[in-house]
Amino acid sequence: MSVPNTLLGLLEREPSHGYDLKREYDSYFGRGRPLPFGQVYSTLARLARDKLVAPGEAEPGEGPDRKRYTITAAGRQELETWLANPIEPEPHLQSVLFAKVVLALILGRPAGRYIDAQRAAHLRRMRELRERRRRGGPLDALLADYAMFHLEADLRWIELTEARLATLKEALTR
């Protein structure tokens, strides 16, 4: 999750103080991992330095939350660019699992057993996500679905690797 861009997006809806931004961020995106205040203010400071947001006049009172921030034209442009450009498809876990399987095969260890253990762990996680999906609202479901489809992709790779273990072993130990 890109915090600066997300805060920009929230500011595009309406100008806001740091405290309200944090609250909004947490309710949409926090999902049990609230954004620390420090990060909100340091991010806003950087966005202001880059002229993507404009701080209003300091309002009377104490503490860092005395300014209301407004998105600038450059900020809107930045947000649009971020939203419109696809992110790099991540290889994720693949490299670790790959390394484990290859090492196990080279070392003559029980690769099949490691794979089975991994599958069980993936399915356990899948069940947790299923439960979260069941208990939560549509936003939780959306997030859980994303994670579940990724797990599913890993699981497909796990199945295929398992089916190919004999061939792989032959190729690696020749």
Add this chain to the structure above:
Amino acid sequence: MSSTDVAQQHRAFVEARGLFRSFGRTPALRGADVAVDNGEILAVMGPSGSGKSTFLHCLAGIFKPDQGEVWFDGRRIDDLSEGARTQLRRRAFGFVFQFGQLVPELTSADNVALPLLLNRESRKKAYRQAGSWLERLGLGGLEGRRSGELSGGQAQRVALARALVVSPKVIFADEPTGSLDSLTGEQVMNLLVDSARAEGTTVVLVTHDARIAAFADREVVVRDGVVSDYSRAGTGR
């Protein structure tokens, strides 16, 4: 051995021990075991051709294993006569398969009432129960529609109603969502799992789909006709 000894030895609600089954010279099961608790939802996973369907058919008393034992609710069922197994299947078990289990010329209500009529329930009661299950699965209004004219997801829900209408002790499902898209598959699974939990029904669910398997309490994997139970082995449960 006294009968109480036997009952204690076979504590699981559905249990298979050392099942072997071949088709001609093709071995499909080679010593398959499983123990399913009452009310548990178990997923049976594994590669294509590994023996999942054969295993399910043996557990449900549709196939007789060549070797090994199948127990249900403290009773050995693999050595029952064909007739006794048919009776057991009709009264205690419900079935959901990937497709092709509804009679396309009959209406949804006919299809769902059928198992009750086969169990000699009155027509009135059979159709009342059928209607109530169709309603419960969100198919109210489709009672009179011929099942050949339903969408895939609707047809699977009718099949589910047909499995549930006899108040089975166990539902055996073989790739029940295999012909559906992800969203429809999830809806059917939600209905299956919610109904089973509400009724306390045990479910044995064959699927190669991890998302579907995650609806279950636990999974086992069939490979080359043998069952491994990593969900229990791996977690120290």
